[in-house]
Every structure is written in structure tokens, then in C-alpha cells.
Amino acid sequence: xxxxxxxxxxxxxxxxxxxxxxxxxxxxxxxxxxxxxxxxxxxxxxxxxxxxxxxxxxxxxxxxxxxxxxxxxxxxxxxxxxxxxxxxxxxxxxxxxxxxxxxxxxxxxxxxxxxxxxxxxxxxxxxxxxxxxxxxxxxxxxxxxxxxxxxxxxx
Amino acid sequence: xxxxxxxxxxxxxxxxxxxxxxxxxxxxxxxxxxxxxxxxxxxxxxxxxxxxxxxxxxxxxxxxxxxxxxxxxxxxxxxxxxxxxxxxxxxxxxxxxxxxxxxxxxxxxxxxxxxxxxxxxxxxxxxxxxxxxxxxxxxxxxxxxxxxxxxxxxx
Amino acid sequence: xxxxxxxxxxxxxxxxxxxxxxxxxxxxxxxxxxxxxxxxxxxxxxxxxxxxxxxxxxxxxxxxxxxxxxxxxxxxxxxxxxxxxxxxxxxxxxxxxxxxxxxxxxxxxxxxxxxxxxxxxxxxxxxxxxxxxxxxxxxxxxxxxxxxxxxxxxx
Numbered sequence: 001x002x003x004x005x006x007x008x009x010x011x012x013x014x015x016x017x018x019x020x021x022x023x024x025x026x027x028x029x030x031x032x033x034x035x036x037x038x039x040x041x042x043x044x045x046x047x048x049x050x051x052x053x054x055x056x057x058x059x060x061x062x063x064x065x066x067x068x069x070x071x072x073x074x075x076x077x078x079x080x081x082x083x084x085x086x087x088x089x090x091x092x093x094x095x096x097x098x099x100x101x102x103x104x105x106x107x108x109x110x111x112x113x114x115x116x117x118x119x120x121x122x123x124x125x126x127x128x129x130x131x132x133x134x135x136x137x138x139x140x141x142x143x144x145x146x147x148x149x150x151x152x153x154x155x
Numbered sequence: 156x157x158x159x160x161x162x163x164x165x166x167x168x169x170x171x172x173x174x175x176x177x178x179x180x181x182x183x184x185x186x187x188x189x190x191x192x193x194x195x196x197x198x199x200x201x202x203x204x205x206x207x208x209x210x211x212x213x214x215x216x217x218x219x220x221x222x223x224x225x226x227x228x229x230x231x232x233x234x235x236x237x238x239x240x241x242x243x244x245x246x247x248x249x250x251x252x253x254x255x256x257x258x259x260x261x262x263x264x265x266x267x268x269x270x271x272x273x274x275x276x277x278x279x280x281x282x283x284x285x286x287x288x289x290x291x292x293x294x295x296x297x298x299x300x301x302x303x304x305x306x307x308x309x310x
Numbered sequence: 311x312x313x314x315x316x317x318x319x320x321x322x323x324x325x326x327x328x329x330x331x332x333x334x335x336x337x338x339x340x341x342x343x344x345x346x347x348x349x350x351x352x353x354x355x356x357x358x359x360x361x362x363x364x365x366x367x368x369x370x371x372x373x374x375x376x377x378x379x380x381x382x383x384x385x386x387x388x389x390x391x392x393x394x395x396x397x398x399x400x401x402x403x404x405x406x407x408x409x410x411x412x413x414x415x416x417x418x419x420x421x422x423x424x425x426x427x428x429x430x431x432x433x434x435x436x437x438x439x440x441x442x443x444x445x446x447x448x449x450x451x452x453x454x455x456x457x458x459x460x461x462x463x464x465x
Contacts, residue, residue, distance in 0.1 A: 012248065019245050019304035023297045026238050030290065033234075048227065050279040072358065074234055079343075079384055082237040082392040083336050089244070089399070090329050093322065124360040135340065142333045149329035167403065174400050174459035178452045181393050185445065188389075203382065205434040229389055237392040244399070 014092045014101030021105035022085060028113060029077055035120075036070035043067055066120075073119050077112075080134065084108055087141045094148035104144075108137045169247045169256030176260035177240060183268055184232055190275075191225035198222055221275075228274050232267075235289065239263055242296045249303035259299075263292045324402045324411030331415035332395060338423055339387055345430075346380035353377055376430075383429050387422075390444065394418055397451045404458035414454075418447045 043064035046052035052059035063071070088105055111134045118126040198219035201207035207214035218226070243260055266289045273281040353374035356362035362369035373381070398415055421444045428436045 015245075015248055016304035016308045019249065019300045019307075022238075022241050022245055023301055026242065026293065026297055029234070029238060030294075033290075048277075050277045050282075054279040054283075078233045078237070078388045079339070082241075082388070082395065083332075083339060085237065085241045086332050086392075086395045086399070087336065089241070090325075090332055093325055094329065122358075122360045124364040127360075128364075135343075138336065139340075142336055145329045146333055149326035152329075153326045170400075170403055171459035171463045174404065174455045174462075177393075177396050177400055178456055181397065181448065181452055184389070184393060185449075188445075203432075205432045205437075209434040209438075233388045233392070237396075240392065240396045244396070 011095060012092055013098045014096040017098065017101040017105050018088050018092045021088065021109050024109045025081055025085075025112060028116060029074070029081070032070055032073050032077070032116065036067060036074070039064065039070060040067045069120050069122070073116050076115070076119065076131075080112070080138075084134075084138055084141075087138055087145060090145045091141050091148070094145060094152060096144070096148070100144070104137055104141055108134060111137060166250060167247055168253045169251040172253065172256040172260050173243050173247045176243065176264050179264045180236055180240075180267060183271060184229070184236070187225055187228050187232070187271065191222060191229070194219065194225060195222045224275050224277070228271050231270070231274065231286075235293075236267070239289075239293055239296075242293055242300060245300045246296050246303070249300060249307060251299070251303070255299070259292055259296055263289060266292065321405060322402055323408045324406040327408065327411040327415050328398050328402045331398065331419050334419045335391055335395075335422060338426060339384070339391070342380055342383050342387070342426065346377060346384070349374065349380060350377045379430050379432070383426050386425070386429065386441075390448075391422075394444075394448055394451075397448055397455060400455045401451050401458070404455060404462060406454070406458070410454070414447055414451055418444060421447060 044057040046057050047061050049059045115130045199212040200215050201212050202216050204214045270285045354367040355370050356367050357371050359369045425440045
């Protein structure tokens with residue numbers, strides 16, 4: 001049993017780095033949801049009829065600009081976070097070194113927090129630059145995943 | 156070889172609980188897609204032109220209320236399921252105990268089925284309460300993930 | 311240490327197949343983003359105000375039909391790819407045989423590339439048929455996941 005536990009700890013040394021990055025990103029999306037709910041309640045316009053009744057607001061599709069920004073942040077996160085998480089986990093399972101994983105996952109988390117901030121504040125060309133940085137980190141992980149997968153097959 | 160198989164079974168005891176929860180959630184999203192396709196065909200309004208031609212319906216963006224509800228369920232699932240799945244898998248990989256995983260994953264699956272039901276039926280404040288319950292389960296998993304990750308590093 | 315590495319290689323023989331499928335799907339979504347950005351810039355209509363200012367275009371919600379097609383491809387991918395990735399990874403972790411994983415994951419990747427192509431070209435009933443093929447592959451993986459999970463518990 002103790003041997004088995006040791007195996008996992010030594011074969012997946014970057015697993016804690018993945019865990020921290022994942023929870024940090026989950027915290028970010030939880031904050032986005034909170035921000036969206038609060039700003040929608042303040043605007044008093046609800047695209048779903050029972051929400052309008054519950055909050056005694058107006059039922060309409062023309063949400064306030066900031067509420068739409070929150071929805072845009074969420075849509076961008078649904079497009080990007082699952083692929084990052086899958087790439088990061090594949091990297092960990094293929095035996096990613098701790099330092100490399102900490103650097104790449106940490107950079108991605110910081111970049112996505114920055115992306116959310118500049119998206120909510122409406123800052124261009126910063127949003128484009130930050131978005132491309134996040135993509136660069138994902139492709140850096142993808143390249144390492146392919147190299148380790150190739151070595152894995154050859155082993 | 157048999158030793159190796161034993162390793163995986165003993166190091167990842169909660170993997171079957173993850174597998175069942177995943178397939179149960181996949182079944183839920185498959186049902187949502189089916190419901191959306193059927194209700195869109197009945198309404199006869201299609202936002203994509205070639206779909207309108209194929210189904211001999213009207214090409215327009217004003218989808219029927221129930222079709223929009225199905226789209227809302229899907230959007231909510233794309234925002235929430237990938238993060239739950241990543242958290243649950245991280246928990247399993249960090250050596251989650253079977254009972255804890257079965258309880259947390261099972262609760263989440265039931266809560267998300269209930270969320271879909273109350274969203275389609277338009278029931279508030281139930282949808283808000285069920286949504287927050289799902290978030291509470293995810294944060295309970297996240298807390299355990301962080302604790303196990305911290306122990307993992309210290310080991 | 312060398313024993314440990316051998317364990318992972320022998321217990322998760324299908325991990326490289328997952329890695330290749332994941333990177334292939336990530337490449338597809340990266341191409342979709344590129345196509346969306348380029349076609350939006352050509353159309354000159356931007357739903358986000360700071361993007362319109364940056365690109366000296368018009369700020370409006372009525373995006374060009376092809377830009378909307380790219381958004382539809384992305385939305386369909388956010389609904390389907392995370393669940394496929396989770397199912398494929400669960401299959402790998404439960405000890406999927408290499409040949410089965412290569413066949414199922416490879417088929418899914420080809421099917422999703424075809425789905426994107428027919429969605430962008432507006433071809434029906436091909437899109438419906440290709441979509442259902444992708445769902446069939448996912449359910450084939452799900453069935454294998456449940457069988458392995460059941461064996462895992464019994465072991």
C-alpha cells in the first residue's frame with residue numbers, strides 16, 4: 001500500500017501544480033458568475049421570465065452592457081478552459097516535470113485572470129495580446145504533450 | 156503485469172465513481188440535445204438556414220421559448236460540467252476515498268438533473284437554490300483537492 | 311524510479327492516443343478562432359465596442375453569416391469536446407487497450423473535423439449525420455467506460 005502511494009507521488013509529480021491551477025481557475029469563474037448575477041440584479045433586466053418575476057424586474061433580452069461583458073467572459077472561458085485543463089492533465093499524466101508544470105500552469109492562470117480583467121474593463125489591444133499569450137502557453141503545453149507521448153510509445 | 160493492474164486499482168479507488176458520474180451527466184446532455192432538436196422541429200423555426208430548408212420550416216432567430224430553455228440548459232452545462240469533471244478527476248487522481256467520492260459525485264449528478272428539470276419548467280427560486288447547491292458540492296471537492304495536493308507535495 | 315515509470319507506461323497504454331486526439335482537436339479549435347477573427351475583420355462588424363474602435367469598424371450585433379457559422383461551430387464544440395475528452399480520459403485511466411482507443415479517438419477526431427467543415431459550408435443533412443456519428447462514438451466509449459468501471463469495482 002505504501003509502495004503504491006509512493007508510485008503515484010513519484011510518477012505524477014506535477015499533479016499538485018495542476019490542482020492549484022484548476023482551483024484558481026474555478027475561483028475565477030465563480031467570481032464571474034457572482035459579478036454577473038449582481039450586475040444583472042442592479043440593471044433589473046432579465047432574459048428569463050421567472051427571473052424577472054422573482055426579482056420584480058423587466059423581462060427583456062437587451063441586457064446591460066456590463067452583464068453582457070460577464071457573459072462574454074464566460075463564453076470565452078467555456079471555449080478555452082476545458083482545452084487547457086485537458087492539455088495540462090495530459091501533460092501531468094505523461095510525467096511532466098514539476099518546475100515546467102508550475103511555470104506553464106501558473107503563467108496560464110495569471111494570463112486568464114488578466115484576460116478577464118481587461119475584458120470587463122473593455123481594454124484593447126490588451127485583450128487580444130493577453131488572449132494570444134494564453135494560446136501560446138497552451139501550444140507550449142501541447143508541444144510538450146506530443147513529445148512525451150512520442151517517447152511514451154517508444155518506451 | 157498483475158502487480159501493475161493492482162497498483163492502479165488500489166491507488167485510484169474512486170475512479171469507478173467518477174466513471175459513473177461522467178456517463179450519467181453525458182446521458183443528461185444527450186437528452187437535452189434530443190429535447191432541443193424535437194422541440195425545435197415542432198416549433199418549425201430554425202436559426203440556421205440549411206436546417207430550415209431541410210425541415211421545410213421558417214428561417215428566423217426568434218426561437219420558441221422552450222427551445223431557448225434547452226439552449227440555456229446547455230449553456231449552463233458548458234459553464235459548469237467541465238469544471239466539475241476536472242475537479243472530480245483531480246480528486247480521484249490525488250487518491251480520493253471511495254465513500255467521499257461516491258457521496259460528492261452522486262450528489263452533484265442528482266443536483267444537475269434537478270437543475271435541468273427546474274430550468275426547463277421555469278421554477279424559481281428553486282433553480283437558484285439548486286444551482287448554489289451544485290456550486291457548494293464543487294467547492295467541497297475543491298477544498299479536498301487542495302488538502303490532498305498540499306499533502307502530496309509534503310510527502 | 312525506473313520501475314515506477316514502467317508502471318505508468320504499462321497501466322495506461324492508451325495515453326499517447328489520447329494525447330494525439332487532444333492536440334488534434336485543440337488545433338481544430340485554434341483554426342476556428344483564427345477563421346472567426348479573420349472573417350469578422352473582413353466583414354467589419356464587431357459586437358464588442360472596443361473591438362470596433364480598434365479595427366475602425368462598425369459596432370453592431372448583426373454579424374456576417376460566416377462569422378455566425380464560426381460562432382456556431384465553437385458553441386457546438388464547447389458542448390461536445392469536454393465530454394468526449396472526459397470520456398476518453400476515463401477510458402484511458404481505466405486501462406483502455408491501445409487498438410480500441412486509437413480506433414475510437416481517431417474516428418472521433420476525423421468526425422469532428424468533418425462536422426466543422428460541413429457546418430461552415432452549410433451542408434445538410436450531412437451535418438446531422440456527422441453529428442450523430444460523433445455521438446455514437448462517444449456512447450461507444452461510454453459503454454466501454456462503464457464495463458471497465460464495473461470490472462474495476464469487482465477486482
